[in-house]
Amino acid sequence: MTATLRVSQNRLEKFIYEAFLKTGLPESDARTMGALMAEADLQGSDGHGVIRMVPYITRFKGGGVNLTPNIRVVKEKAAMALIDGDNGMGHLVMKQATELAIKKAKTAGVAWVGSVHSNHAGPASLYARMPLAHDMIGLYFAVGNANHLPPWGGLSMLLSTNPIACAIPAMHEAPVILDMATTVTSYGKVKAKRQRGEMMPEGWMINRDGTPLLDPQHADDGLLLPIGGYKGYGLALIIGMLAGTLNGAALGKDVVDFNHDASTPTNTGQAIMVIDPDAFGEVKEFKERMDSVIQEMRNSERIKGVDRIWLPGEQSHQKRIDYARDGIPIPDALAKQLHGLATELGIAPLVAN
Amino acid sequence: MTATLRVSQNRLEKFIYEAFLKTGLPESDARTMGALMAEADLQGSDGHGVIRMVPYITRFKGGGVNLTPNIRVVKEKAAMALIDGDNGMGHLVMKQATELAIKKAKTAGVAWVGSVHSNHAGPASLYARMPLAHDMIGLYFAVGNANHLPPWGGLSMLLSTNPIACAIPAMHEAPVILDMATTVTSYGKVKAKRQRGEMMPEGWMINRDGTPLLDPQHADDGLLLPIGGYKGYGLALIIGMLAGTLNGAALGKDVVDFNHDASTPTNTGQAIMVIDPDAFGEVKEFKERMDSVIQEMRNSERIKGVDRIWLPGEQSHQKRIDYARDGIPIPDALAKQLHGLATELGIAPLVAN
Numbered sequence: 001m002t003a004t005l006r007v008s009q010n011r012l013e014k015f016i017y018e019a020f021l022k023t024g025l026p027e028s029d030a031r032t033m034g035a036l037m038a039e040a041d042l043q044g045s046d047g048h049g050v051i052r053m054v055p056y057i058t059r060f061k062g063g064g065v066n067l068t069p070n071i072r073v074v075k076e077k078a079a080m081a082l083i084d085g086d087n088g089m090g091h092l093v094m095k096q097a098t099e100l101a102i103k104k105a106k107t108a109g110v111a112w113v114g115s116v117h118s119n120h121a122g123p124a125s126l127y128a129r130m131p132l133a134h135d136m137i138g139l140y141f142a143v144g145n146a147n148h149l150p151p152w153g154g155l156s157m158l159l160s161t162n163p164i165a166c167a168i169p170a171m172h173e174a175p176v177i178l179d180m181a182t183t184v185t186s187y188g189k190v191k192a193k194r195q196r197g198e199m200m201p202e203g204w205m206i207n208r209d210g211t212p213l214l215d216p217q218h219a220d221d222g223l224l225l226p227i228g229g230y231k232g233y234g235l236a237l238i239i240g241m242l243a244g245t246l247n248g249a250a251l252g253k254d255v256v257d258f259n260h261d262a263s264t265p266t267n268t269g270q271a272i273m274v275i276d277p278d279a280f281g282e283v284k285e286f287k288e289r290m291d292s293v294i295q296e297m298r299n300s301e302r303i304k305g306v307d308r309i310w311l312p313g314e315q316s317h318q319k320r321i322d323y324a325r326d327g328i329p330i331p332d333a334l335a336k337q338l339h340g341l342a343t344e345l346g347i348a349p350l351v352a353n
Numbered sequence: 354m355t356a357t358l359r360v361s362q363n364r365l366e367k368f369i370y371e372a373f374l375k376t377g378l379p380e381s382d383a384r385t386m387g388a389l390m391a392e393a394d395l396q397g398s399d400g401h402g403v404i405r406m407v408p409y410i411t412r413f414k415g416g417g418v419n420l421t422p423n424i425r426v427v428k429e430k431a432a433m434a435l436i437d438g439d440n441g442m443g444h445l446v447m448k449q450a451t452e453l454a455i456k457k458a459k460t461a462g463v464a465w466v467g468s469v470h471s472n473h474a475g476p477a478s479l480y481a482r483m484p485l486a487h488d489m490i491g492l493y494f495a496v497g498n499a500n501h502l503p504p505w506g507g508l509s510m511l512l513s514t515n516p517i518a519c520a521i522p523a524m525h526e527a528p529v530i531l532d533m534a535t536t537v538t539s540y541g542k543v544k545a546k547r548q549r550g551e552m553m554p555e556g557w558m559i560n561r562d563g564t565p566l567l568d569p570q571h572a573d574d575g576l577l578l579p580i581g582g583y584k585g586y587g588l589a590l591i592i593g594m595l596a597g598t599l600n601g602a603a604l605g606k607d608v609v610d611f612n613h614d615a616s617t618p619t620n621t622g623q624a625i626m627v628i629d630p631d632a633f634g635e636v637k638e639f640k641e642r643m644d645s646v647i648q649e650m651r652n653s654e655r656i657k658g659v660d661r662i663w664l665p666g667e668q669s670h671q672k673r674i675d676y677a678r679d680g681i682p683i684p685d686a687l688a689k690q691l692h693g694l695a696t697e698l699g700i701a702p703l704v705a706n
Contacts, residue, residue, distance in 0.1 A: 077462030077632045079432030109430030112463040112628065137595070151662050154653030166591045176594065178587040203556065210656040227581025234531040234665040237650070238519045241529065242490070245642050246633055252649040275465065279430045280599055289598050296605040297590070300507030303563040309504050312587040 005335045006327030007350050012038040012050060015338070015350050019053060022345040023060050024067040029092055036091045036126055041328045044319035045123035045179075047188050051334055052122070054341060055259065056089070062262025065089060065119055071096055074116075079108040082247055083115050087265045090121025094270055098130045098138070101274040105136060109279035114247040114271040120145045120258060124165035125179035125316070127272050132169050135283050137275040140165040143244040145266055146257040148224050149183055152233035155208055155223070158252050161186065162239040167313070169277075171287035173294045177313025182236040183224045190219045244269035327352075358688045359680030360703050365391040365403060368691070368703050372406060375698040376413050377420040382445055389444045389479055394681045397672035398476035398532075400541050404687055405475070407694060408612065409442070415615025418442060418472055424449055427469075432461040435600055436468050440618045443474025447623055451483045451491070454627040458489060462632035467600040467624040473498050473611060477518035478532035478669070480625050485522050488636050490628040493518040496597040498619055499610040501577050502536055505586035508561055508576070511605045514539065515592040520666070522630075524640035526647045530666025535589040536577045543572045597622035680705075 007015075017034035021027060041049030059065050069088030073081050081100055085093035097113040104111035121127070121142065128138035144160025151158060161181035168176045185204045193200050194216035205213040205222040213222035226232025244251035249269025256266040277286045298309050323329075330338070330350065342349035360368075370387035374380060394402030412418050422441030426434050434453055438446035450466040457464035474480070474495065481491035497513025504511060514534035521529045538557045546553050547569035558566040558575040566575035579585025597604035602622025609619045630639045651662050676682075683691070683703065695702035 075633055078460065079458075079464065080462030080628075080632050082633050107431065108461055109433030110463065110465040110626075111432065114633065137599070151650040151653050153659040154650070154655055154662050156653035158649055158653055166595075168591065168594050176591065178591050180581070180584045180587060184581055208656070210658070227584050228533070228537055230663075230665075231533045231580050234533060237646075237665065238521065238529065238531050241521050241643065241646065242519075242628075245646055246490070246628070246630060246639065248634060248638075248642070252646050273463075275433075275595075275599070277599060279433050280428055280435050280467065281601060285601075286599065289601070290594065293590075293594065293598055293605050296511055297504040297507070300504050300509035300511055302507055303561070305563070306506040309507050310583075312583075312590065 003329035003331045005330040005332075005350065005352055007330060007352065008327055009038050009042050009324065011350065012041060012328055015342075015347070016050060016053065018347040019057070019341060019345055022347060023057050026068060029089070032095060033089060033091055036095065036122055038328075040122045040126060042320055042323050043123075043125070043316045044323070045125065045316070047186070048123040050330070050338065052120070054337055056120075057341070059258060059262045064258070064261065064263045064265060073100070079104055079111045081113045083113060085115050085118035087117050087119065090115075090119040090268055090270065093118040094121045094127050094272060097270070098127045098272045098274070101272050102131050102134055102136060105131070105274035105276045106134075110273070110275050112271060112273045114243065114269065116247040116249045116267065116269055117265065118249070118268040118270055119266055120268065121270060123179060124163040125167065125177050125313070128165035128167040128179070129175075129177060131274045132167050132175050135169050135277065135287070137169070137277065138165075138167045139273040139275075140270070141239045141243040142270040143240050143249060143251055143255065143268060144181075145255070145268060146259055147255050148187060149226060149233070149236055150223055151237070152226065152230040159233070159236045159240060160255060161224070162236045162243070164235070164239055168290060169287055170290035170294055171284070173291045174311070174314055174317040176290070176294065176311055177316065179313070182226055182232045182239065184227055184232075185224065187224070190216050194219065243271045247271070356682035356684045358683040358685075358703065358705055360683060360705065361680055362391050362395050362677065364703065365394060365681055368695075368700070369403060369406065371700040372410070372694060372698055375700060376410050379421060382442070385448060386442060386444055389448065389475055391681075393475045393479060395673055395676050396476075396478070396669045397676070398478065398669070400539070401476040403683070403691065405473070407690055409473075410694070412611060412615045417611070417614065417616045417618060426453070432457055432464045434466045436466060438468050438471035440470050440472065443468075443472040443621060443623065446471040447474045447480050447625060450623070451480045451625045451627070454625050455484050455487055455489060458484070458627035458629045459487070463626070463628050465624060465626045467596070467622065469600040469602045469620065469622055470618065471602070471621040471623055472619055473621065474623060476532060477516040478520065478530050478666070481518035481520040481532070482528075482530060484627045485520050485528050488522050488630065488640070490522070490630065491518075491520045492626040492628075493623070494592045494596040495623040496593050496602060496604055496608065496621060497534075498608070498621060499612055500608050501540060502579060502586070502589055503576055504590070505579065505583040512586070512589045512593060513608060514577070515589045515596070517588070517592055521643060522640055523643035523647055524637070526644045527664070527667055527670040529643070529647065529664055530669065532666070535579055535585045535592065537580055537585075538577065540577070543569050547572065596624045600624070
């Protein structure tokens with residue numbers, strides 16, 4: 001991937017904001033979308049940032065998303081809420097959900113807010129991270145927006161790579177932030193192997209007869225594998241039930257493949273949980289214990305050839321620092337696509353800053 | 354494994370109760386231990402049931418466990434509590450924790466109760482299941498009691514196979530119950546391969562140089578692999594932080610290997626979360642949606658040679674039915690060990706009923 005264009009987070013935010021304003025989002029919603037999508041790119045979640053602009057706008061044009069939703073709390077107790085996204089963009093729904101969960105956790109100690117009639121919300125870690133600013137822990141679960149995974153032993157694509165994310169604050173160390181899909185690899189990585197003409201390692205995919213699929217040219221005929229076999233299937237399923245079925249959102253055959261359908265509402269479900277460490281004891285002491293565990297892991301004896309032990313989220317944390325300094329890289333093909341979009345919408349194109 | 358002895362759940366409960374009474378547990382605690390450990394065997398969690406009696410009693414004798422603990426709530430808010438187990442058996446601590454979480458979830462919608470100064474509590478699903486009787490969802494996290502897993506790329510055994518369990522009720526279908534360790538396999542399965550003189554499949558373990566370890570005779574020199582590589586490492590770590598570090602319980606090098614140390618308190622940490630579906634909408638409708646998702650998975654097209662698609666917990670559910678009817682099988686070696694224990698303690702031995 002060559003990326004000759006690098007842009008600042010601010011510039012990227014403004015570009016996304018202007019594009020969404022032109023496509024019909026209210027000003028404050030366009031601003032929220034700009035902030036969250038640019039932050040996705042800043043942390044290196046480049047499969048879930050500005051690369052999604054054109055697919056999102058395709059769904060706007062197809063009528064699949066409500067541009068002026070009435071996002072509202074429909075159920076509420078001291079430590080929970082259910083938010084109806086009214087088919088608005090998931091970013092708007094889950095930002096509101098997370099802010100509400102933070103507020104409730106301050107009082108109740110722990111809170112859980114689910115969504116129904118939501119949409120794709122970008123990378124899971126965006127929302128799991130939000131409580132960190134309040135020295136709180138975030139956990140995020142979502143039903144993915146395209147089914148790529150069968151139940152274990154099966155061939156019918158009934159599950160998505162339903163992700164889980166968890167962000168836990170530390171004192172001097174970077175927060176621990178896990179953001180993972182429940183499959184061994186993503187379709188994006190399979191496509192990258194295909195482009196480079198490389199074979200895949202055993203364990204990524206299987207053929208429909210259960211044998212290992214190694215040639216990515218045949219990926220369309222195969223199945224992604226869940227992590228740990230039946231365990232990953234189980235995880236994908238319970239995440240889907242907690243983020244989808246509990247809220248009345250889609251799971252299984254009801255999931256709409258938003259890459260191939262621009263008009264049907266997805267009824268996406270998500271959930272954010274917030275835990276306030278202040279309820280459990282001294283926050284300072286908790287964060288010091290976190291530092292200590294983090295340092296133990298990092299200082300582990302290493303397998304020969306391994307330069308460094310990484311903590312979950314540490315590489316992404318480093319990208320935030322690098323990209324804030326050097327700009328966010330926009331791959332050439334994406335830069336060209338976004339230039340076309342700017343021309344079409346009559347907004348200023350992204351150029352190096 | 355041959356098991357010529359089969360006993361009823363009631364008989365097994367009584368045996369465990371009498372043994373613990375003789376070894377110094379208060380009557381009501383001995384009764385709770387009997388009920389929970391026999392239930393573990395009933396559901397087929399035979400690595401976590403009566404097989405643990407002798408190791409537990411070894412720790413009692415070694416002074417590693419407090420036989421008359423003052424288990425108490427030390428922190429509390431509307432949707433959370435922290436329970437100090439006072440170094441009592443984990444079963445007693447986590448039963449109390451789960452009952453409190455159920456009570457709080459009825460009011461607050463969701464609740465989370467953590468433990469500190471606890472001990473091994475048996476299979477994770479025992480506690481995740483308890484809310485099912487109230488049509489509620491349970492999630493359980495624990496720090497394992499022996500470190501078998503290094504951080505990804507490392508060689509130092511700093512993590513346990515920290516389990517996660519989740520139980521979700523359905524209407525006519527059996528509840529979905531996931532109970533999984535974060536490693537591809539357990540040491541128990543490795544030992545079984547060794548006993549049978551079989552090789553292990555690639556992906557179970559690696560040598561200390563990172564190459565696949567296939568011969569279980571050399572297992573003591575190798576490392577268990579986490580599910581999905583760095584993903585399973587990340588899961589084991591965040592489960593440990595949520596169940597351990599948050600509560601002030603041990604994680605990392607502070608974890609005491611209770612198989613090799615009978616006297617040091619383990620300071621085990623666990624957490625139970627309860628979600629009340631009634632807060633999210635009509636429980637009946639939720640449970641019907643669960644049935645529908647379960648049936649979709651089961652009816653998936655299958656890979657050739659696969660007879661049936663299982664839901665998480667379905668095989669364990671079947672064992673409950675079979676063992677309730679036929680009795681719980683006690684492997685010969687275990688039966689012999691328990692016979693010795695009965696003689697030593699002067700209680701009635703387990704015999705076929």
